[in-house]
Amino acid sequence: MPDVPLSPLLPEAQRLLPEAQRAAAQAAETGAAAGGLDSGTLVLLLTIFALAVFVGFEIITKIPPTLHTPLMSGSNAISGITLMGALLALDVDHTGLAKALGFLAIVLATMNVVGGFLVTHRMLGMFQRKK
């Protein structure tokens, strides 16, 4: 996707552009773009990954030891983001088996998310009462 637009091939590209754009737009609208992962997008996603690792690293090394247990339970709750995938398995068009697995996954992931954030909240509340 990302591209330096000042390429010498521009005139040819321009000729092709309207057609390509129309087709691409149509495909994107109907959700087809998701089928494949083109290499340009992959690089952008890798960039996001690399930056997120940096952010995580910088912030988490700043968390004081006092809060390491809440950090553990809190980041565990965040890892329950799989819940998003579990929800998608319950799409109306899916087979019964997929839905059954999805249902179980929702139960487990929701326990992880709700329980994780709540218990972290309980713990942190104890730290806050002080002072």
Next chain:
Amino acid sequence: MPDVPLSPLLPEAQRLLPEAQRAAAQAAETGAAAGGLDSGTLVLLLTIFALAVFVGFEIITKIPPTLHTPLMSGSNAISGITLMGALLALDVDHTGLAKALGFLAIVLATMNVVGGFLVTHRMLGMFQRKK
């Protein structure tokens, strides 16, 4: 671009996919994709921007006051990344005027980059000799 692929519209999308992909690939190859900025890519770029701001913020607040002058000259050198744009202006196919502006821009940006990193290096060398 990013998309949740489990859309109910999948069958239709699938029908459209090969055509769209062919067209998009062709367009991308010839550099046409750069002409427009589709909203999916825009979101990915925004994500990159947001994460980079976080990274910058976290790291720079950790830099000790002792190194604030080198930080200033060093980050100033990094801002010379405009050099990339200046280079592209000297594409063979461009008009003489664009090339002339590009040449001037290259001179200025290179001074900024080379001078900036070098003077930072000189300063930091002074800190390192100690200890």
Next chain:
Amino acid sequence: MSNSVTNLAYLAASVLFILGLKGLTHPRTAVQGNLLGALGMFVAVVFTLAGRQFEWAALIAGLVVGGALGVILAVKIQMTAMPQLVALFNGFGGGASLLVAGAYLIFASEAERTTPALVATAASGLIGAVTFSGSLVAFGKLQELKFLKDVRFTGQQLANLALAAACVILATVLVAQPEAANLSYWVMVLLALGLGVLLVISIGGADMPVVIALLNSYSGLAAAATGFVLQNNVLIIAGSLVGASGIILTQIMCKAMNRSLPAVLFGSLQPAGGTRDAGDLYATVKSTTPDEVALLLDSASRVVIVPGYGMAVAQAQHAVRDLVNLLDKRGVAVEFAIHPVAGRMPGHMNVLLAEADIDYERLKEMDDINPTLDQADVCIVLGANDVVNPVARTDPKSPIAGMPIIDADKARTVVVIKRSLSPGFAGIPNPLFAAPNALMLYGDGRDAVLGVVKALQES
């Protein structure tokens, strides 16, 4: 709901997760941070649901059941059982991700089964399964279920290797032959469940936090892998944050124990040979009574308390709070010395003491308090053992050699509260108990502290 709007919402959710973690960098902002994280999760879920057609009844039922169970567990749990609970939740997360990957293979269309998609699916199934069974075993060990204790058999490493190899082969088959993906997936999951059990079952109970942090880190990475397949930024970002957090916590724990990660995972912590001469070593141990300790405390001007795993077992934190209040009133300065791996998870002692309303400003980290411990009149070692064992400094052959410890032995007088002379997690005797300036106060941690409180009140 257009894709860009959804993805903007996902970006907002990611930013909320980041701000949430930033909140955790200070106790004052931590509650708010956690709420921001939860809000991020809420945003991510709402925008996943918006504009799609679901099997709503089942979906809502799943959310309600899971939510209710989560609330019950989170509210009922005792603060002392936190390590177990985190292990359990971690296992649930792993289970969910193996089920999601399995469901995906059923409903994904031909076109969606690209190689990267299949690789990520296999990875999240594999990691999910190992996390699920491994975390449940870790939970059992932390609960001290008897049948999980010290399970070792010959050829264990070999069995692990064989299982791991089989899993990888099946994952490769899955990617190479997408048409038979379901079969190879579920066989792989079965083997991976076994692998998780075998990997964790022979690791010592006190090392479970390392295992859990590591597994949690891997589940984060699996989520990020799924994010690449779904081209979904919130999965990638949340996954990387969790991955980074787990790795960093693992490193901190290993460093504080001066053991390498492989040494923790593949159990090189032998029951030490030194145990046999414990009798000789402990010949000069002096024991004491609550009244005597009360006298000591009454005449002290600075007291340092070193809590350890025993305080958690005895749930002695509230009794300790009473003791601190009493000493405060008498003008005695009381501080706590917190070892980074005291207890059974990082920050374990801090949570317990916070529960008992003890100001976190009183809690000093090991490196900050060690230089001033020789100025302490009394040091109370409350259910701690390995983290104050001077052998770590003196005997290079000891299993805890080189582990930084709290220099309790440097205090004028050391009072050690525990039930017996039996060793701590590392299984080695502790010469501190026999030191000339040490007094043993035998008994359950809570009872012993309450005894001292009573004696102080009566004096």
Next chain:
Amino acid sequence: MSNSVTNLAYLAASVLFILGLKGLTHPRTAVQGNLLGALGMFVAVVFTLAGRQFEWAALIAGLVVGGALGVILAVKIQMTAMPQLVALFNGFGGGASLLVAGAYLIFASEAERTTPALVATAASGLIGAVTFSGSLVAFGKLQELKFLKDVRFTGQQLANLALAAACVILATVLVAQPEAANLSYWVMVLLALGLGVLLVISIGGADMPVVIALLNSYSGLAAAATGFVLQNNVLIIAGSLVGASGIILTQIMCKAMNRSLPAVLFGSLQPAGGTRDAGDLYATVKSTTPDEVALLLDSASRVVIVPGYGMAVAQAQHAVRDLVNLLDKRGVAVEFAIHPVAGRMPGHMNVLLAEADIDYERLKEMDDINPTLDQADVCIVLGANDVVNPVARTDPKSPIAGMPIIDADKARTVVVIKRSLSPGFAGIPNPLFAAPNALMLYGDGRDAVLGVVKALQES
């Protein structure tokens, strides 16, 4: 060279920039960090060049000329002139970005002139032009060019507003009528150049670092905007890093001066009314000689030196190093107290003292050393003025009221080295000079310190 390879290389360049900044978090790793940043730039340039057809002769000529000029400036510059040089380089960067945006409007095809592309182009042209002229004025002020001093005329704010409004209108026209983009662009640039001059010319010389940091931050944001247009990740990331760095430095400086950013930019720092009673105030000033100072130092056991802008002007840092070595040999403990805005840019004093080979462990930050200044036998104030002015603490109506200062006046004896009783940047008298425990050593900073060194050697 495929686009993905190029973009992977750009990702590598971005990571190198980040690692470079991370290196700057410690003096030990800073040199390596800066080299990583330079490597990142190299990678970005090489992959921009690869696989395209350029006007090679001109391109290489530009690189060689610019590189040579950069090297000359960087090598020839005196460490004391660092603020000027940074201003100059910043201006060059702004100039380059206005030229690039101008060139883009010439060669960009119809299809490329989308609205976001034009907005980003206009933004980088506008910011570039203001940065260019503003930085050059800042450079001139820091060089103390006479004709730039105290230029003020009535209606200046109004003129600024009118110019800014005109620029924004022209930018809007540019976006709305892409076919006449060139004309509106260059008119806008001309006006923006004027705006840059007017904005900066009435700001005090000592506030230039704030201006430069702010302009640098904006150039970073302009680069990021260009990155969105070109869908180029390295531009976005590098731009955001620079943007964050500039904003943070600006905040640090404003906080250290206890002034708001608008107050700095729109010049509310009035020549203070207090100057008239300076005569009365200074009635009790006592002056001293190098020999007397040498005696004082010889009998001291702890000396604190507070350097300021005067040390930079006098280039006294090497003389100070000699003094420190001499005192070291005699067993006198010497430390430096560094105010966050001493000198003319953040960290200015640190660079000068590092140049003179003074260990950075000796340099204490204001907040760390203030509590112990009452235990200093002698405090030498070397060319500092505002940063030790007790008025900031005592007089709420003073222009520097509330600015945190170094408590030099708390030391047993204070020796102030400067050429006269004239005020520092803030233009207000300093009661410290007349304090009972203060002695003035008049003279150029370097000469005065060398005089003390000579007296010490002879004693």
